[in-house]
Amino acid sequence: MKRLLITGAAGALGRAMRTRLAPLAETLRLSDISDLGTASENEELVQCDLGDADAVHRLVEGCDGIVHLGGISVEDKFSKILNANLLGLFNLYEAARANGHPRILFASSNHTVGFYRQDQHIDATAPMRPDGLYGVSKCFGEALARMYFEKFGQETALVRIGSCMEKPSNHRMLATWMSYDDFRSMIECIFRAPMLGCPIIWGVSNNDSRWWDNSHAAYLGWKPKDNAEHFRAELDATLGKQDPAAPLNVYQGGNFVKDPIFPET
Template identity: 55%
Template sequence: MKRLLITGAAGNLGKICREGLKGHADILRLSDISPMDPAGPNEEVVPCDLADRAAVHELTKDVDGIIHLGGISVEAAFDDLLQANLLGTYNLYEGARNNGKPRILFASSNHAIGFHKRTTKLDDTSTQRPDSLYGVTKCYGEALASYYYDKFDVETVSLRIGSCFEKPLNRRMLSTWMSPRDFVSLMKAVFDAPMTGHLVMYGVSDNTSKWWSNDHADFLGWKPQDSSEKYRADVEAAFEPEDRHDKAVIYQGGPFAANGHFED
């Protein structure tokens, strides 16, 4: 690729992509509403508010691919989510549609399916069951991605990301963890593939106790290399056993499913 746009570049996943995807495109165009480090070699730093449609139109010009990480990544008030996650995602897709239809990696979330029980194995055909207003916005993003593919042939991989950190931070993450290395290798596979259509995937490493299947996406040729299993002994020693009656344990969304309505 000549130019790859990364929105939300100031965040955790954005920084992982900024470092891990050096050289995978001639130029990385990095954007966020928050401060970012100055542009390095083969980088462009372009601050942008995703709620500003005209600015997003300019941001999406002359790019061959988009990793859309921008927006609010936690539960929040609806009015805040409306601007960042709903309007912002719409503006991004309109920008892509009007600027050459680059392929998009949409950062969805496990919270789009968080009210499924842990005892249920999910795949791309599993019903959306959001566990929060934040999760609802990710369901919207997936629906928007589907619409823009069917209507306008804008390809998207909607990635329901689990927990991407250097190592699992609690017992739940033994199932939801995705290593930064696996995340970066998947980004490369997504943009190297001849075609994707609108593909729903789960962002998870090859954990022993995982709840999600990506068998339907084998055509990408991506195989996760890491597993949370090597951290299991340390995590189990650091955290008390889980209470099977706790909603945060029953449901895949964890605390997001157990918590009350954010605006109450």
């Protein structure tokens, strides 16, 4: 690609992908509402509020692909989620429609299905069961992306990210963990595929304990290699015996199922 846009580039996942995705494009355009530090040789840094439609239009202009990691990534006040995750996403898709339909990776979430139990194994056809306002915003995002695909042909990979970090930090993540390297290889497959469509892809490594079936997206050629099972002994030693009745160990969304709805005042 000539220019790849990464939104949310100042966040933890954005920072992790910043160097890993550099070989995919001649130029990385990195965007966030927060400080992005100093640009490397092949980087463009753009501070942008996703709620500003004109700014988002300028942000997308000239981009061949978009890795959309931007927005609120935890449960929060609806007004914050509304601006970043709903209005901001609409602005992004309108900007993409006006600028040649660059292929998009939309960072959705496992919290679209958080109320499934951990003893249930599901695929992309399972009905949504969001566990909070954040999860609802990702359900909206998936529906919006699907409409833009059906109506305008805008291709999007709907990646329901589990827990993408250096290593799992609790026993739930033995099922949900996705390594940075596996995410990078997924992104490569998404932008390399001759035809993408609008598939749901579970963002999870090759974990022995995983709950999600990605067989429907096998045509992309993505084969995650890492396995959270390597961290089980370390977690057992540091966290000790787990309460099997705790939401963290019962629901796929973990503690998000019990998070309160945050008041606006």
